[in-house]
Amino acid sequence: MDVRVKQEDDKAQLRGDIQHDAEGLATESPLLRIPMLLFNMIASAFRLIRPFGPQLIPLVVFALSIPVVVFFSLSAGWFVWRSIAVGWESTIYLQYGDGTPPHAWVDLRNLSPYQPYDVSVQVVVPATEANYALGNFMTTLSIYTPTNKSIASARRPSIVTPPGPSPMSLLYRANRQVHLDIPLLSSFESGQSNARAYIEFGRSDQWRSLGKGEGKELSVSSVQIRGVVVHKGFRGLLTRFPLLTAMASSGAFLFVSFTILASCILPAVEWRLHSVAGDSNNEPYDKPRRQTSRPKAEPERKYTAPYSISGWLQERRQYHSNSLTKFYYDTLASTPFAFISD
Numbered sequence: 001m002d003v004r005v006k007q008e009d010d011k012a013q014l015r016g017d018i019q020h021d022a023e024g025l026a027t028e029s030p031l032l033r034i035p036m037l038l039f040n041m042i043a044s045a046f047r048l049i050r051p052f053g054p055q056l057i058p059l060v061v062f063a064l065s066i067p068v069v070v071f072f073s074l075s076a077g078w079f080v081w082r083s084i085a086v087g088w089e090s091t092i093y094l095q096y097g098d099g100t101p102p103h104a105w106v107d108l109r110n111l112s113p114y115q116p117y118d119v120s121v122q123v124v125v126p127a128t129e130a131n132y133a134l135g136n137f138m139t140t141l142s143i144y145t146p147t148n149k150s151i152a153s154a155r156r157p158s159i160v161t162p163p164g165p166s167p168m169s170l171l172y173r174a175n176r177q178v179h180l181d182i183p184l185l186s187s188f189e190s191g192q193s194n195a196r197a198y199i200e201f202g203r204s205d206q207w208r209s210l211g212k213g214e215g216k217e218l219s220v221s222s223v224q225i226r227g228v229v230v231h232k233g234f235r236g237l238l239t240r241f242p243l244l245t246a247m248a249s250s251g252a253f254l255f256v257s258f259t260i261l262a263s264c265i266l267p268a269v270e271w272r273l274h275s276v277a278g279d280s281n282n283e284p285y286d287k288p289r290r291q292t293s294r295p296k297a298e299p300e301r302k303y304t305a306p307y308s309i310s311g312w313l314q315e316r317r318q319y320h321s322n323s324l325t326k327f328y329y330d331t332l333a334s335t336p337f338a339f340i341s342d
Contacts, residue, residue: 081246084245086229088111092121092225102220108190108196110193111190111194113190119227120226122224124178127160128219131218138157138200138203143188143198154185158182
């Protein structure tokens with residue numbers, strides 16, 4: 001059936017249905033008139049778009065898939081941002097009075113296994129004469145796997161020196177403190193996502209007294225262990241710009257997903273449109289022919305030269321029909337000259 005004729009029939013049927021519904025609504029009660037009118041409008045809308053269903057369904061699926069693709073793209077960017085290695089820091093609570101120098105165990109979590117870190121310890125000690133008189137003391141760090149296998153260890157000496165005068169100390173009397181930054185490991189790679197660290201401060205000869213009887217034990221206000229990311233190679237480029245890397249990953253995921261979605265759905269729409277166009281092209285159409293000024297070529301006349309007597313007799317027989325002449329030529333055709341071929 002012709003597509004145009006079918007569309008005209010659908011429109012005529014739709015007009016008739018609307019007119020019939022309008023006449024029926026005029027006789028119904030006012031309470032049912034508005035719901036029925038809305039129902040008829042919705043039904044009419046569906047009838048109008050029914051011929052375009054094969055084209056609209058892929059477009060609707062494509063439009064509904066866009067929010068899903070955007071959500072997964074943002075999730076991919078968030079996952080990349082969470083996966084990029086960052087620095088870490090943990091607070092240490094030292095143990096005193098066990099007959100050993102101040103020590104503590106601390107869990108190191110969420111480590112990037114193959115990301116190098118610079119590990120250091122930040123110590124805040126009171127500015128007291130006992131800490132000044134202690135002199136050099138050792139800071140020991142040992143890192144173990146969860147199965148108690150040693151990964152790395154380091155020992156560094158440190159000393160507490162009196163802080164210099166500050167303008168604020170002249171205004172009011174405050175508890176003065178000394179901040180120590182002790183580097184321990186450089187470009188350390190744990191190879192594990194979780195590890196345990198043992199840290200110890202002080203001297204092994206702390207049992208000996210100093211000055212007025214103080215022991216050789218370091219007084220500490222707070223301790224923190226810190227790991228700083230070492231930017232090295234391509235991984236270092238990512239760790240230096242984590243937010244930009246996450247945005248680029250999200251954009252790349254969105255582009256690839258959108259390209260795949262479009263290549264899967266839009267060709268169906270294009271195929272439907274081409275099929276409709278092909279149906280419309282099948283309609284009969286009288287195309288006017290262009291007049292040419294060239295004269296028509298006359299058909300060639302066939303002429304057979306009488307190279308033999310029999311051929312000449314056959315040609316002459318076509319122009320003579322009386323019996324006497326026919327008998328004469330038949331007699332000549334029976335002579336030996338008739339056997340002469342072309």
